[in-house]
Amino acid sequence: EAGVTQFPSHSVIEKGQTVTLRCDPISGHDNLYWYRRVMGKEIKFLLHFVKESKQDESGMPNNRFLAERTGGTYSTLKVQPAELEDSGVYFCASSQVTVDNEQFFGPGTRLTVL
Amino acid sequence: GESVGLHLPTLSVQEGDNSIINCAYSNSASDYFIWYKQESGKGPQFIIDIRSNMDKRQGQRVTVLLNKTVKHLSLQIAATQPGDSAVYFCAESGWGGNQFYFGTGTSLTVIP
Numbered sequence: 001e002a003g004v005t006q007f008p009s010h011s012v013i014e015k016g017q018t019v020t021l022r023c024d025p026i027s028g029h030d031n032l033y034w035y036r037r038v039m040g041k042e043i044k045f046l047l048h049f050v051k052e053s054k055q056d057e058s059g060m061p062n063n064r065f066l067a068e069r070t071g072g073t074y075s076t077l078k079v080q081p082a083e084l085e086d087s088g089v090y091f092c093a094s095s096q097v098t099v100d101n102e103q104f105f106g107p108g109t110r111l112t113v114l
Numbered sequence: 115g116e117s118v119g120l121h122l123p124t125l126s127v128q129e130g131d132n133s134i135i136n137c138a139y140s141n142s143a144s145d146y147f148i149w150y151k152q153e154s155g156k157g158p159q160f161i162i163d164i165r166s167n168m169d170k171r172q173g174q175r176v177t178v179l180l181n182k183t184v185k186h187l188s189l190q191i192a193a194t195q196p197g198d199s200a201v202y203f204c205a206e207s208g209w210g211g212n213q214f215y216f217g218t219g220t221s222l223t224v225i226p
Binding site for chain 1: 205
């Protein structure tokens with residue numbers, strides 16, 4: 001069974017540019033999560049999809065971040081315009097069940113904003 | 115907000131010794147806890163979980179201990195091996211919660 005995949009693995013952009021990260025969850029997992037780890041700090045929750053609906057987006061930093069999950073399959077996270085403080089590793093995770101269930105993580109996308 | 119932290123950011127142990135990684139949390143309503151292992155270039159991988167109605171749970175070479183009185187969680191790795199070198203995160207969620215709150219991570223280095 002394929003795991004969670006993320007693309008790209010690395011992205012280097014300049015401040016003010018736009019970047020779109022993609023996540024493909026494990027097939028059949030309705031729940032999809034985005035997390036972010038800024039250098040040396042904890043992994044922080046960004047948002048949670050159940051199928052195509054946003055269940056919880058309380059962790060989204062600001063309106064420069066837009067997450068979508070068209071058709072309830074893969075998800076994209078767009079940052080526009082990117083700022084220096086957006087640099088970090090963005091993880092996607094998926095799970096079958098919403099509550100108290102193991103979340104399977106992807107390898108992450110390392111975003112560097114110069 | 116939630117606060118999940120670790121007592122030590124780095125830990126070095128000799129191969130074959132036991133390792134203990136600690137984690138403190140602040141939300142007394144936390145109901146479910148997971149330890150994740152993250153190797154370089156990979157995402158966090160599930161190691162073991164425990165629910166708040168338990169004090170101890172054992173897996174293969176790993177044991178998680180939960181002390182709800184002092185809101186403390188620990189991960190014990192028996193006979194630590196070089197392949198155990200990684201960053202270990204504790205994560206917790208409240209009852210019925212869908213998001214996990216992670217600690218900053220402890221970097222474990224196993225010395226051959």
